[in-house]
Amino acid sequence: MAGFVARRIAKGILVLLAIVVLNFFLIRLAPGDPALVMAGEAGAGDEVFVAQLREKFALDQPLPSQLAAYLRSIVGLDLGYSVRQQMPVATLIGERLPATLLLTGTAFLVSLSLGVLLGSLAARRAGTLADTAITGMALLFYATPLFWVSLMAIILFSVRLEWLPSFGFETVGAGYTGLARAADIVRHLVLPALTLGLFFMAVYVRMTRSSMLEVSRLDFVKTARAKGLTEGVIQRRHILRNALLPVVTLAGLQAGTLVGGAVLTETVFAWPGIGRLMYEALLQRDYNLLLGVFVVSSAMVLIFNLVTDVVYRAVDPRIEVAR
């Protein structure tokens, strides 16, 4: 197991390196002088700073040395400086990261558990009204634009019903501490996490349902029935456990989409995470910050993929993970 994890980490680092190289070329795609692009254009007036950037990233030297200089700064966790926000990019992202982890983590857990629950329910009652209702709902959520359903949720639950707050991470100036603060944050978390999770719930419902139907036709299920096991045991131990494997694989693949979706959710709900930071960077055309968020969110996806790989191994001990 330790060897497996080490190999996966090594592979992840390689992928991350490739993404950093991609980033390097993206900066050069932007119109104008890369130094000015990194300075965030507005800072163009500050000649000294631009000259510093030019020297630090070896911009007056051939492309390979430029790439080496860029890699060196990234390895040192230096993502550059955001002139617009007057702060290092790494610090800005570090401040916002916990909120995003809380949001995407909650959305992931809620969507996966609800999706598997509803999907297995639909599979067990395949062909009935309950099945039709669940698959129909999944089809609908699968086609719903994330940003729009968030706005509709605000209209319904915040404006009309006044049940939940519509923006922010917590009530500003309320001065809650301890449990009261946690409860306040949870109240703010409900709408963003649920709306972000809807699409993924739909994906997991469809996957679980079809996977369970497929497994339930296999021979070992017949054997279990012939042995006289109760239906509940067969469904849970024999069918669901095996049917979950493709769902876990899919969940790993969806990590990138989840992090990308957070940009929309955080923008709509003014959730102070890196997605919202990306939107702010976009509005101000702060390319350095934009690319910094991109690298960090890619790293998040890589870590998430690593975790799902380990979980996959735990769920299915038969599998000898190759390489």
Place this chain on the structure above:
Amino acid sequence: MNNAVPLSAPAPARRRGPLAAFLRHPGAVIGLVILALVVAAALLAPILYPTSPWRMVQRPFVPPFTLERVPLGTDALGRDIAAGLMHGAGVSLIVGLVSTLAALVIGVPLGALAGYLGGRVDDALMRFTELFQTVPSFALAIVLVAILQPSLSSMILAIALVSWPPVTRLVRGEVLSLRSREYVQAAIVTGQTTFTILRREVLPNTLSPIVVLASLMVATAILLESSLSFLGLGDPNRMSWGFMVGAGRTVIRQAWWITAFPGVVILLTVLALNLIGEGLNDALNPRLSRER
């Protein structure tokens, strides 16, 4: 986005033409009708609303169903919502179709080469594909459009660049299984070039799964397009559904209709394409749908 999960209800397997099988699928027919309406809206927009959808035609915040001249009301700047919806249809359809075609142009050759040549080429190409699958695609699309400057073509390019990996994986798998077939082996023995074999013997047989995947990809591309436009990354000269939702966002408490209508239209269009994709899947891959 992983859209390559055609999970449809088990269809009764009867030997009929693919068209009949498609039309027996009630969802697919509904999808086709909705899509036809969207296409009609796109084609009729310049005739029914010849003036620019950006023009102020009434006072701002006219609620829907009150004035006959603006049936769906106006937005915060007095622009006609119905006109915006009609003009936005064209943008969504063009971006959805062209970016999917571009993704196929990237993905099909890569997948065919990886599957057919195998070995080192396959390894290298699959690593490359994995890289693009790992990167958060929406974030990459945002970065690309922001850097290339928002326009219809940069949006199409960005969406194509983030959506080709599933195509490559699908084509690779199909080609891998076709490569050892006798007729392909026969073509190799007769000394045809790799390019000819791929083009004439192998690729035509991968067509139906590609068509199914492509129809689902158009749906995803339209969702991506509207999300990018919502963030303000759309073509500044063209009215689009995502932009309309984004523009109505700040006044959502006073005027729900400005955001509600464009969103419903996006939802219906994407739903229609997904339904068509499922219908095509049942019609073109009867073996596959029977197994499920």
